[in-house]
Amino acid sequence: MSSEAPTPVLYQFYKSVASEMVRIAFSLKKAQYIKEDIDISVGQHKSQEYLKINPTSYIPAIKVGDQIIGEFTAILEYIEEAYNYSPHLLPPIPDFLGRARVREILSISSTSYLPEYRAVTHLKEEGDALLKLFQDTLENSFKPLETIISQSSGVYSVKDTVSIADIVLFVMVNSYMRVGCNLSPYPTIVKVFRNLSKIPEFVECAWYNQPECPESQKSAKDSGHLG
Numbered sequence: 601m602s603s604e605a606p607t608p609v610l611y612q613f614y615k616s617v618a619s620e621m622v623r624i625a626f627s628l629k630k631a632q633y634i635k636e637d638i639d640i641s642v643g644q645h646k647s648q649e650y651l652k653i654n655p656t657s658y659i660p661a662i663k664v665g666d667q668i669i670g671e672f673t674a675i676l677e678y679i680e681e682a683y684n685y686s687p688h689l690l691p692p693i694p695d696f697l698g699r700a701r702v703r704e705i706l707s708i709s710s711t712s713y714l715p716e717y718r719a720v721t722h723l724k725e726e727g728d729a730l731l732k733l734f735q736d737t738l739e740n741s742f743k744p745l746e747t748i749i750s751q752s753s754g755v756y757s758v759k760d761t762v763s764i765a766d767i768v769l770f771v772m773v774n775s776y777m778r779v780g781c782n783l784s785p786y787p788t789i790v791k792v793f794r795n796l797s798k799i800p801e802f803v804e805c806a807w808y809n810q811p812e813c814p815e816s817q818k819s820a821k822d823s824g825h826l827g
């Protein structure tokens with residue numbers, strides 16, 4: 601990214617899981633960006649104004665100059681390519697299998713985890729019934745991910761270097777911890793999460809460390825069990 605490039609605007613919400621992923625990617629690259637809050641809890645993402653920015657209505661989206669990019673997977677890969685310096689968020693070429701592994705984990709998070717997690721947040725269930733729905737949702741994506749990551753991981757999801765796979769893993773675990781799920785059946789995922797929790801950029805960008813997060817919500821971060 602050249603020094604004259606415009607500072608990107610990130611349309612985001614503190615509690616949005618996919619927004620958290622983009623914040624972490626920018627932060628790891630030490631890249632400046634401007635946060636523009638879209639409060640999905642009051643339906644701001646459905647406003648005519650935001651639909652002109654992102655026709656899908658989802659957050660996150662980024663604006664670079666006069667261009668808007670939506671979909672968190674595209675945004676994460678854009679950040680890696682446009683900020684083409686260390687730390688790289690994909691294994692280096694020619695580690696094509698390592699790169700494919702990272703993208704496999706990214707794809708599971710966008711096709712299984714995120715749509716299912718989002719769907720449950722829209723349901724009317726409460727208490728144990730709601731927790732069971734989250735726990736079932738968790739199983740759909742975390743069972744295969746545990747198998748995959750137990751074969752690929754070192755300190756992090758794919759060997760010993762932080763990648764986009766870790767960004768999504770950290771945020772997925774954070775989201776299920778917030779709603780009270782039990783993650784102890786997924787020891788490899790928990791091991792990697794604990795290692796990522798030692799990296800300041802991850803923790804600083806977590807939902808509970810955003811200035812917009814009400815004090816009263818912060819303790820929910822530890823509602824679940826890591827085992």
Ligand SMILES: N[C@@H](CCC(=O)N[C@@H](CS)C(=O)NCC(=O)O)C(=O)O
Nearest residue numbers: 616617618640658659660671672718
């Ligand atoms: N397909 C979008 C989905 C992103 C997404 O699910 N965003 C959530 C917040 S994390 C959202 O905008 N939710 C609003 C809603 O469910 O109405 C992507 O991959 O970025």
